[in-house]
Amino acid sequence: MSKSEVTEVLLNEDKIYKPSEKVLKNARIKQWKAAHKKAEKDPIKFWEEAANELEWYNYWGQTFDDSNAPFFKWFLGGKCNIVHNALDRHMGTPVENKTAIIWESDDGDKRKISYKELNKMVCKMANGLKFLKVRKGDRVAIYLQNIPETAVAMLACAKIGAVHSVVYAGYSANALRERVDDQGAKVLITSDVGHRRGKIIDMKSLTDKAISGSRSIQHVIVVKQGDGPVSMKMNRDIFYDALVETQPSNCPTEKMDSEDPLFILYTSGTTSKPKGVVHVHGGYMVGINRTFQWVMDVKEDDVYWCTADPGWITGHSYIVYAPLMSGITTMMFEGVPDFPKPDRIWKMIEKYEVNILYTAPTLIRALMSYGDEWPSKYKMKSLRLLGSVGEPINPEAWRWYHKFVGKSKCPIMDTWWQTETGMFMIAPLPSMPLKAGSATLPFPGIQAEILDGNGKKVPVGKGGFLAIKTPWPSMLRTVFKNPDRYIKTYWTDSPGYYHTGDLATKDKDGYFWVQGRSDDVLSIAGHRIGSAEIESALVSHKAVAEAAVIGKPHPIKGESAKGFVILRKGIKGDEELIVELKKHIRNKLGPIAVTDEIEFVEKLPKTRSGKIMRRVIKAAELGQDLGDTSGLAD
Ligand code: WT7
Numbered sequence: 001m002s003k004s005e006v007t008e009v010l011l012n013e014d015k016i017y018k019p020s021e022k023v024l025k026n027a028r029i030k031q032w033k034a035a036h037k038k039a040e041k042d043p044i045k046f047w048e049e050a051a052n053e054l055e056w057y058n059y060w061g062q063t064f065d066d067s068n069a070p071f072f073k074w075f076l077g078g079k080c081n082i083v084h085n086a087l088d089r090h091m092g093t094p095v096e097n098k099t100a101i102i103w104e105s106d107d108g109d110k111r112k113i114s115y116k117e118l119n120k121m122v123c124k125m126a127n128g129l130k131f132l133k134v135r136k137g138d139r140v141a142i143y144l145q146n147i148p149e150t151a152v153a154m155l156a157c158a159k160i161g162a163v164h165s166v167v168y169a170g171y172s173a174n175a176l177r178e179r180v181d182d183q184g185a186k187v188l189i190t191s192d193v194g195h196r197r198g199k200i201i202d203m204k205s206l207t208d209k210a211i212s213g214s215r216s217i218q219h220v221i222v223v224k225q226g227d228g229p230v231s232m233k234m235n236r237d238i239f240y241d242a243l244v245e246t247q248p249s250n251c252p253t254e255k256m257d258s259e260d261p262l263f264i265l266y267t268s269g270t271t272s273k274p275k276g277v278v279h280v281h282g283g284y285m286v287g288i289n290r291t292f293q294w295v296m297d298v299k300e301d302d303v304y305w306c307t308a309d310p311g312w313i314t315g316h317s318y319i320v321y322a323p324l325m326s327g328i329t330t331m332m333f334e335g336v337p338d339f340p341k342p343d344r345i346w347k348m349i350e351k352y353e354v355n356i357l358y359t360a361p362t363l364i365r366a367l368m369s370y371g372d373e374w375p376s377k378y379k380m381k382s383l384r385l386l387g388s389v390g391e392p393i394n395p396e397a398w399r400w401y402h403k404f405v406g407k408s409k410c411p412i413m414d415t416w417w418q419t420e421t422g423m424f425m426i427a428p429l430p431s432m433p434l435k436a437g438s439a440t441l442p443f444p445g446i447q448a449e450i451l452d453g454n455g456k457k458v459p460v461g462k463g464g465f466l467a468i469k470t471p472w473p474s475m476l477r478t479v480f481k482n483p484d485r486y487i488k489t490y491w492t493d494s495p496g497y498y499h500t501g502d503l504a505t506k507d508k509d510g511y512f513w514v515q516g517r518s519d520d521v522l523s524i525a526g527h528r529i530g531s532a533e534i535e536s537a538l539v540s541h542k543a544v545a546e547a548a549v550i551g552k553p554h555p556i557k558g559e560s561a562k563g564f565v566i567l568r569k570g571i572k573g574d575e576e577l578i579v580e581l582k583k584h585i586r587n588k589l590g591p592i593a594v595t596d597e598i599e600f601v602e603k604l605p606k607t608r609s610g611k612i613m614r615r616v617i618k619a620a621e622l623g624q625d626l627g628d629t630s631g632l633a634d
Pocket of ligand 1: 267313314388389390391392393414415416417418419420439500501502514515516517523526527528
C-alpha cells in the first residue's frame with residue numbers, strides 16, 4: 001500500500017455516515033442514545049420488557065439468576081415455546097395468509113409458503129417425529145441444504161420439545177459422524193441429493209457413511225430432492241413425503257420450561273473437537289426477537305433476505321426463528337451468488353422486492369471482484385437496509401456495498417456476534433451514525449470492554465481482548481455434555497467477563513472495531529474452523545508425521561489456511577501428495593477446511609513442552625516480527 005492510499009483509508013474510516021431524514025423518520029428507535037441509556041440503567045428490566053412482547057403459556061417468576069454463575073438462567077419458571085411465537089400465535093390473524101418463506105432453488109425454481117401452510121407442514125412433521133418415537137429432550141440431527149424443509153424440520157423438533165442439531169450440508173461424512181455421535185441423535189433428517197452450482201451432491205451416501213455403525217440413530221428421514229433411485233435401509237429409512245402424508249395437520253405445541261434446550265449447534269474451537277453450543281427456548285427467543293426488530297428495523301410487510309445457511313447460527317437466529325416471530329417474509333436460497341452469473345443476488349432482490357439484505361463481507365468482496373457493472377444494472381429500489389456479519393468488513397467493501405448495492409441510501413448494520421451469543425451483540429440501530437468498518441456500539445443492555453492479558457481495561461485506541469460484562473438472555477447455557485469446557489473456554493481468560501476470543505479496539509466515540517480472533521481459530525469465508533481441526537485431519541493421513549496450520553490474509557475469503565507438514569520418514573513430498581492431502585482434508589472435514597497451500601518442512605517451532613508455536617510460524621510466513629521467542633525450544 002502506498003502512503004497516499006493509507007491516508008485515504010484513514011480519512012474515510014473517520015468519515016461518519018449520518019442517517020438520512022427518511023431513515024430517521026421511519027426508524028423504530030429514533031432516540032438511540034436514550035434507548036441505550038435506559039437499558040444500561042437497568043438491563044434486567046430491558047430484557048423483561050423485551051420478553052413481554054412475546055407470548056408465554058405461564059409468565060416467569062425470577063427474571064435472572066446468577067447464583068450458579070457462570071451457569072446463568074433467565075425467565076425462571078416461565079413456560080413457553082419458540083414455535084408458539086414463530087407460528088401458533090399468527091394463526092387466525094392476518095399473518096397466516098402472508099408468505100412466510102420464499103425459496104429459490106439453485107436452478108431458479110421458486111416456492112412460496114404461507115404461514116398457514118408452513119404451520120401445517122410443521123405439525124405434520126412434528127407428528128411424524130412422534131410416530132418415530134422422538135420424545136421431548138431427544139436429539140434430532142438435520143443434514144440438509146438451504147431448503148424450506150430444513151426450517152420445517154427445525155420447527156417440528158422445537159414444537160415437540162426435541163433438541164435439533166443442524167449440521168451444515170457442506171460438512172463431510174466424517175464431520176457429520178462426529179456431531180451425531182457426540183449428541184447421541186436418535187433421528188437424522190437428510191435428503192437424497194443436494195444441488196449446488198448446477199452440480200448434484202449425493203447427500204444420502206454421505207449420510208449412510210456417517211452413521212454406519214451408529215449406536216444412537218434409529219431412523220433416517222429422507223427429503224426427496226432428485227429424480228433418481230435412492231438406496232434406503234429397511235426399517236431405518238423413511239421418505240419424508242411418506243412419513244408426513246398420513247399424519248394429522250394439527251399438533252399441540254409442547255409447553256417448555258424457559259431453560260429447556262432448543263438446539264445444539266457445533267462450532268469450532270481451539271482443540272480438534274468441535275463444541276456443542278446449547279441454546280434454550282426462553283432467553284433465546286427474547287434475545288433474537290428484540291435484536292432483530294431493533295437492528296433490522298422490521299416493518300410489517302418486509303421481505304427479508306439473509307444469505308447465510310441454516311447450518312450456521314445466523315441461519316438459526318435470523319433466517320428461521322426471528323423473522324418468523326416477526327411475521328415477515330424470509331427468503332431461503334439454495335444456490336450460490338455467482339451462478340449462473342454474478343448478478344444472481346441483484347436479480348433476485350428485484351424479482352422478490354427484497355427490503356432488507358443481510359450478508360457477509362466475503363460475499364461482498366467476491367461480487368465486488370466481478371466489477372461494479374453487475375449491481376449497477378439493477379436499481380434494487382425495494383432495498384431499505386443492509387446488514388453484514390461473519391468477519392470484520394474492510395472499509396473498501398463497506399463503501400462498495402453502500403454505494404453500489406444500497407445506492408448510498410441504505411444504512412449498513414454491521415453485526416458482531418457469535419454462535420455462542422445467539423443474537424447480535426455489537427451492532428448499530430439504523431438511527432445511529434455509522435463508520436465504515438465498525439460494528440459501532442454494544443446493543444442496548446450489553447456492556448462490552450477491551451481488556452489486556454491481565455483482565456484490565458485498556459485505554460481508548462488500544463487493542464485487546466473483547467469481553468462482555470453483562471450476561472444476556474440468549475447466551476449459550478453450556479457446552480453439551482462438557483460443562484468444564486464451557487467454563488474454561490468462556491469464563492476463565494477474562495475473569496468476571498465472557499471471553500469472546502476476539503481482538504478489538506474502541507475509538508474515542510466508544511465505537512468498536514473488531515480485528516479478528518485472538519485464538520487459533522480461523523475464519524475462512526466467514527466460516528469458523530480451528531487450526532487444530534485441520535491439523536488433526538492432516539495428521540490422520542498415513543504420510544504425515546506432524547502438521548501446523550495457520551491463517552493468512554486472503555483478498556476474498558478474508559483468511560485462508562496454510563498447512564506446514566512434516567512427512568514420515570522415507571516419504572517424498574511432491575505436487576501429487578499435496579493434491580492428495582487436500583483431498584484428505586476435504587474428506588475428513590469438508591470443502592471449507594481445505595488449505596489453499598501446503599508446504600513440506602523438516603521442523604516446526606515448538607515450546608519446550610512440545611507445543612507447536614503457530615504464532616511464530618505465522619509471523620515468519622507473513623514476514624513479520626517474530627515477537628517473543630523465549631519460549632522456543634530451539
Ligand atoms: C466469530 C463468530 C455470528 C454469525 C456468524 C459467525 C467473527 C462475526 C463479525 C463482525 C467482525 C465478526 C468474530 C466472531 N465475526 N461477525 N460483524 N465483525 N467479526 O458465527 O461462526 O460463531 O463466528 O465471527 O471473530 O468471534 P461464528
